[in-house]
Amino acid sequence: MPAPLITKAEVLARLMATFRSDGYDGASLAELSQRTGLGKSSLYHYFPGGKAEMATAVLGHLEQVLREAFSTALSCKTPEAKLARLLEGLDAFYAGGKSACILERLVASVDRARFKKPMLRAFEGYVGTFLEIGRAAGLRESVAKARAESAVVRIEGALVLVAATGDAGVFARTLSEIRSSFLAK
Amino acid sequence: MPAPLITKAEVLARLMATFRSDGYDGASLAELSQRTGLGKSSLYHYFPGGKAEMATAVLGHLEQVLREAFSTALSCKTPEAKLARLLEGLDAFYAGGKSACILERLVASVDRARFKKPMLRAFEGYVGTFLEIGRAAGLRESVAKARAESAVVRIEGALVLVAATGDAGVFARTLSEIRSSFLAK
DNA sequence: GTCTATAATAGGATAGAC
DNA sequence: GTCTATCCTATTATAGAC
Numbered sequence: 001m002p003a004p005l006i007t008k009a010e011v012l013a014r015l016m017a018t019f020r021s022d023g024y025d026g027a028s029l030a031e032l033s034q035r036t037g038l039g040k041s042s043l044y045h046y047f048p049g050g051k052a053e054m055a056t057a058v059l060g061h062l063e064q065v066l067r068e069a070f071s072t073a074l075s076c077k078t079p080e081a082k083l084a085r086l087l088e089g090l091d092a093f094y095a096g097g098k099s100a101c102i103l104e105r106l107v108a109s110v111d112r113a114r115f116k117k118p119m120l121r122a123f124e125g126y127v128g129t130f131l132e133i134g135r136a137a138g139l140r141e142s143v144a145k146a147r148a149e150s151a152v153v154r155i156e157g158a159l160v161l162v163a164a165t166g167d168a169g170v171f172a173r174t175l176s177e178i179r180s181s182f183l184a185k
Numbered sequence: 186m187p188a189p190l191i192t193k194a195e196v197l198a199r200l201m202a203t204f205r206s207d208g209y210d211g212a213s214l215a216e217l218s219q220r221t222g223l224g225k226s227s228l229y230h231y232f233p234g235g236k237a238e239m240a241t242a243v244l245g246h247l248e249q250v251l252r253e254a255f256s257t258a259l260s261c262k263t264p265e266a267k268l269a270r271l272l273e274g275l276d277a278f279y280a281g282g283k284s285a286c287i288l289e290r291l292v293a294s295v296d297r298a299r300f301k302k303p304m305l306r307a308f309e310g311y312v313g314t315f316l317e318i319g320r321a322a323g324l325r326e327s328v329a330k331a332r333a334e335s336a337v338v339r340i341e342g343a344l345v346l347v348a349a350t351g352d353a354g355v356f357a358r359t360l361s362e363i364r365s366s367f368l369a370k
Numbered sequence: 371g372t373c374t375a376t377a378a379t380a381g382g383a384t385a386g387a388c
Numbered sequence: 389g390t391c392t393a394t395c396c397t398a399t400t401a402t403a404g405a406c
Contacts, residue, residue: 023210023293025210026210026293026295028381028382029382039389039391039392040382040383040384041384041385041390041391041392042391044382045390046389051382101345103345103349104293104345104349105293107348107349108208108285108290109208110207110211112348116351119349120350123346123349149346149355149358152342152346153342153345153355153359154335154338154339154342155342156342156345156346157340157342157343157345158338160286160288160289160342161308161334161338163293163297164288164289164292164304165305166301166305170334170338173331174335174338177335213400214400214401215399223371223372224372224373225373225401225402226374226401227371227373229400230372231371235400235401372405373404373405374403375402375405376401376402376404377400377401377402377403378401378402379398379400380397380398380400381397381399383394383395383397384393385392385394386391386394387391387392387393
């Protein structure tokens, strides 16, 4: 990347934003070029594998972003604080439900097989973070596992409903429900 | 449609299957032609508006299919039986979680704005069916509403996780959870 | 109504100058 | 590294015969 103009992280963030709004199949090179501010040739310079490589790079970047957000949450003292911090982070990341999940967008693509491994990793990390909070709260392992999976299921589902109905309330209610029930004994 | 060769309903079912597996943006006319067994020109004969019109016709067809499935479920005597029948129908429709939701696939498309109204209708009917079962069971209106919304949210979310992980267990657990908790007093 | 053929365009990707 | 220009293929869509 040109040192001062735009960082690699910023390029990846913009690519991610484009995939999130347009989907993987729906995001054209023209659009990706325009929204990064890089010409097609520049994009191919950084991502010789084209769109698929851009998407996998975005997944790698996502993993870093999430790891930071997750470790910030997990560094809080009480399980309640960990959970609250995590949900705040997710609320911000999904813009209150208005921004789609990049994972869902890649899962839904025709080329989904290409992203299988990194997506599996990402979802495991995602569920795993909730799982750790449940464990820290002293929940039975089986309960913690079920609730962690359910939390991610609900978040992903809420995003679909918000996209369909335009009502962000579903997302807020979903996070609120998780907040109040996840740690219940 | 040619009277005996293939019914309109069958064409719509095949179009739906294609959109469900490939997504709206990912489904090409060539693929739609191949999987319906109709040439491109035949498709344009029935759907002059092209892919977008095929998708809206599929949504109309879906509404009919769901109405039937939903009214079958609602015709059962007890709320428990209604719920069980509905969940069985959904389990079959989603092939145990292995088949994506057509609504989600259209929501995720670049042309999503075109399908906004019929999708809103479809989701309202979807949530509304759970809502009616909750009411029939004598749940408080606010509780019935929250649980109905949550049920659809979880189903949609579970489909995303199954697609990402390949583990249909998430879908089974989600339906099971709904079955055992939806009617609780 | 369906087919073959083809037009028109958009999309992904590359070449080569700077 | 970035740009302009371009190539090639896939895609949408249409024409016209049967």
